[in-house]
Amino acid sequence: MNTLAALRIPRALRGVHDDLASDAVFDLHWEGARIARIEPCPPGTPAQGLLLSPLVDVHLHLDKTHTVHETGAADGDLFRAIDMIAKHREGWTPASLRPRMERGLQEAWAHGVRAVRTHLDWMTPERPPAVDVIAQLRETWRGRIEIQWASLTAVDQFDDTEWARGVARAVKAGGGVLGCFIYRHPGLPRRLGTVFDLAEANGLDIDFHVDEGLHADATGLRTIAEMALARGFTNRITCGHACSLSVQPAGEAQHTLALLAQAGITLTALPTTNLYLQGSWAETPVPRGITRLREARAAGVRTCIASDNVADPFFPYGCYDPLEAWALGVQAAHLAPAEDWLDTVTVAPAQAMKLAWDGRFAPGCPADFIVLAARDGREAMAPAGRQRRVWRQGQPA
Numbered sequence: 001m002n003t004l005a006a007l008r009i010p011r012a013l014r015g016v017h018d019d020l021a022s023d024a025v026f027d028l029h030w031e032g033a034r035i036a037r038i039e040p041c042p043p044g045t046p047a048q049g050l051l052l053s054p055l056v057d058v059h060l061h062l063d064k065t066h067t068v069h070e071t072g073a074a075d076g077d078l079f080r081a082i083d084m085i086a087k088h089r090e091g092w093t094p095a096s097l098r099p100r101m102e103r104g105l106q107e108a109w110a111h112g113v114r115a116v117r118t119h120l121d122w123m124t125p126e127r128p129p130a131v132d133v134i135a136q137l138r139e140t141w142r143g144r145i146e147i148q149w150a151s152l153t154a155v156d157q158f159d160d161t162e163w164a165r166g167v168a169r170a171v172k173a174g175g176g177v178l179g180c181f182i183y184r185h186p187g188l189p190r191r192l193g194t195v196f197d198l199a200e201a202n203g204l205d206i207d208f209h210v211d212e213g214l215h216a217d218a219t220g221l222r223t224i225a226e227m228a229l230a231r232g233f234t235n236r237i238t239c240g241h242a243c244s245l246s247v248q249p250a251g252e253a254q255h256t257l258a259l260l261a262q263a264g265i266t267l268t269a270l271p272t273t274n275l276y277l278q279g280s281w282a283e284t285p286v287p288r289g290i291t292r293l294r295e296a297r298a299a300g301v302r303t304c305i306a307s308d309n310v311a312d313p314f315f316p317y318g319c320y321d322p323l324e325a326w327a328l329g330v331q332a333a334h335l336a337p338a339e340d341w342l343d344t345v346t347v348a349p350a351q352a353m354k355l356a357w358d359g360r361f362a363p364g365c366p367a368d369f370i371v372l373a374a375r376d377g378r379e380a381m382a383p384a385g386r387q388r389r390v391w392r393q394g395q396p397a
């Protein structure tokens with residue numbers, strides 16, 4: 001039997017003892033690759049560290065990563081970034097993609113990530129080479145990082161039904177998720193209908209890039225929620241970005257969030273990329289590119305934070321550490337107490353990705369865990385607090 005003494009566990013990460021106070025500390029016992037017992041320490045015992053389940057990054061772009069040294073950065077212009085990556089994409093081959101994608105996974109692994117979902121651009125009818133590369137990487141990384149992928153196609157490209165059917169078939173065959181990009185597209189309900197039809201016909205979940213901008217009339221999120229409810233397509237959708245929700249009237253946004261909760265739609269904020277892309281670059285930005293995380297959670301919507309772009313024209317900085325995105329989100333959206341939001345990079349994305357283990361600690365769960373140097377969520381806001389030790393299958397990494 002192995003033991004670590006006096007660890008604080010965020011309440012949302014406890015599968016047992018979640019009735020005890022936030023500052024309760026526990027001794028963790030494990031046998032082989034499974035947790036055996038989680039025993040509360042006497043009240044007042046000082047914490048030796050903060051226990052987290054391994055991190056889950058639900059929204060990445062591994063096909064675009066580590067290109068910024070060649071493309072340059074878009075200085076906050078999403079549609080310029082789309083053009084820049086489109087040019088670079090013309091040269092993508094399995095041989096050029098694989099080392100960049102692998103590097104991203106290695107960085108994630110080093111930070112204690114156990115599962116990722118990456119979007120892969122699918123912008124012409126032919127199957128992009130990244131789809132074959134991700135299939136190989138899923139095998140290479142099996143047992144270490146669980147990899148899911150989503151096709152990334154603009155909603156108007158679903159009008160070409162032959163192309164769209166080809167995407168859906170490949171996604172199904174590759175164990176992926178149907179993805180779609182939506183920003184103020186005309187005729188959205190009709191076009192969205194095709195996306196839902198294909199998901200239903202192929203038994204696929206959907207992951208949307210939606211409303212990634214600060215125009216209040218970008219209301220794709222609401223259309224998605226209404227359609228999900230009308231079709232009974234519940235608990236199968238993840239929506240990333242939704243920046244425009246932050247500039248819509250509060251009452252309107254609340255109504256949309258209530259629909260999301262009812263439809264079991266997960267909302268993912270991408271603070272690194274969206275603080276970079278949204279808001280003015282001509283002066284200090286005042287409206288910021290972060291969705292209404294607090295209101296979403298209060299409305300009962302599952303909320304996640306993820307890394308999104310790393311070192312590409314969309315976001316020239318970054319790293320594959322979900323705790324960095326979490327810390328930025330905590331500051332940008334005033335998420336307090338910080339510790340209560342650690343489930344946005346652990347339990348919530350695990351549930352959204354329907355992983356076998358949702359990341360809550362209970363006897364019998366995997367002995368896979370991270371111990372932060374921080375003794376509580378507040379200390380985890382400092383880089384020193386995010387120093388970590390990782391255990392996998394009961395063994396220190």
Ligand SMILES: [Zn+2]
Nearest residue numbers: 059061209308
């Ligand atoms: Zn994205």
